[in-house]
Amino acid sequence: MPTATNIVWHDGAVTREHRYSLLAQRGATVWLTGLSGSGKSTVSVALEQMMFKKGYLIYRLDGDNIRFGLNSNLGFSAEDRKENIRRISEVAKLMADVGVISTSAFISPYIADRQVARQIHDKAGIPFVEVHVDVPLEVAEKRDPKGLYKKARTGEIKNFTGISDPYEAPETPEVRINTDKLSVNDCAKAILDYLVEKGIVEQRDDVVNKPVESANGTANGTANGATNGAVVNGSS
Ligand SMILES: Nc1ncnc2c1ncn2[C@@H]1O[C@H](COP(=O)(O)OS(=O)(=O)O)[C@@H](OP(=O)(O)O)[C@H]1O
Numbered sequence: 001m002p003t004a005t006n007i008v009w010h011d012g013a014v015t016r017e018h019r020y021s022l023l024a025q026r027g028a029t030v031w032l033t034g035l036s037g038s039g040k041s042t043v044s045v046a047l048e049q050m051m052f053k054k055g056y057l058i059y060r061l062d063g064d065n066i067r068f069g070l071n072s073n074l075g076f077s078a079e080d081r082k083e084n085i086r087r088i089s090e091v092a093k094l095m096a097d098v099g100v101i102s103t104s105a106f107i108s109p110y111i112a113d114r115q116v117a118r119q120i121h122d123k124a125g126i127p128f129v130e131v132h133v134d135v136p137l138e139v140a141e142k143r144d145p146k147g148l149y150k151k152a153r154t155g156e157i158k159n160f161t162g163i164s165d166p167y168e169a170p171e172t173p174e175v176r177i178n179t180d181k182l183s184v185n186d187c188a189k190a191i192l193d194y195l196v197e198k199g200i201v202e203q204r205d206d207v208v209n210k211p212v213e214s215a216n217g218t219a220n221g222t223a224n225g226a227t228n229g230a231v232v233n234g235s236s
């Protein structure tokens with residue numbers, strides 16, 4: 001890929017700290033890596049609901065979804081997966097620079113690519129929390145929520161992670177969740193507990209007084225004290 005030359009960074013007057021102050025939160029990236037069917041999307045959705053109810057602005061970046069748009073030109077070769085992860089890392093970094101907490105749920109099978117994701121965040125001074133969504137291959141394959149393992153076994157899908165392509169598990173992730181041993185809620189809670197323990201987010205009570213259950217992208221909760229449905233800051 002060509003590298004840009006003759007370019008100069010341009011600073012604005014509104015800083016990251018101004019935006020964080022406006023939003024009453026700091027940006028961060030929660031990076032979920034694991035086999036297909038390990039539970040990355042399911043846990044991300046649960047964490048999003050849990051944190052949204054506490055008044056956090058949180059946004060999910062998800063492998064399948066991103067491949068419909070931004071990364072629709074990428075396949076599953078090692079080179080394409082690397083570019084997939086690099087682009088997502090840059091997007092997550094930008095979102096965190098705005099002040100958004102994002103979850104990135106990507107198989108991201110290669111240690112080197114995840115290292116790049118971490119470096120992009122480290123360089124920008126943004127917290128990067130790697131979560132290994134850990135499950136034995138047999139369990140993921142048995143779940144097979146999209147029927148992809150079946151297709152991979154018959155050879156209909158080539159280069160399928162865990163079957164005909166490698167998955168390099170993280171050795172020292174910030175958080176490891178075993179989705180065959182913990183409930184979805186407990187997995188999400190383990191991540192939130194880590195964020196609180198490390199001071200990445202503060203401890204907050206729920207401020208949204210209805211469950212956030214809609215699966216069509218629109219949240220159905222309303223915030224305590226808010227008349228327009230906007231979420232109010234739950235910090236004291
Ligand atoms: N060959 C192959 N290998 C792995 N996964 C495949 C493949 N082909 C299609 N899919 C579907 O694509 C989803 C993974 O996309 P990602 O962007 O997360 O992959 S990667 O991080 O670039 O490796 C993955 O989503 P999840 O099952 O949610 O992980 C699959 O639905």
Ligand SMILES: Nc1ncnc2c1ncn2[C@@H]1O[C@H](COP(=O)(O)OP(=O)(O)O)[C@@H](O)[C@H]1O
Nearest residue numbers: 035036037038039040041042145179182183184
């Ligand atoms: N503790 C758990 N955490 C996450 N998913 C779980 C858990 N227990 C069972 N599952 C099931 O495993 C499947 C995981 O699928 P999905 O979230 O799409 O995985 P991925 O995004 O990693 O491909 C879902 O059918 C989900 O209901």
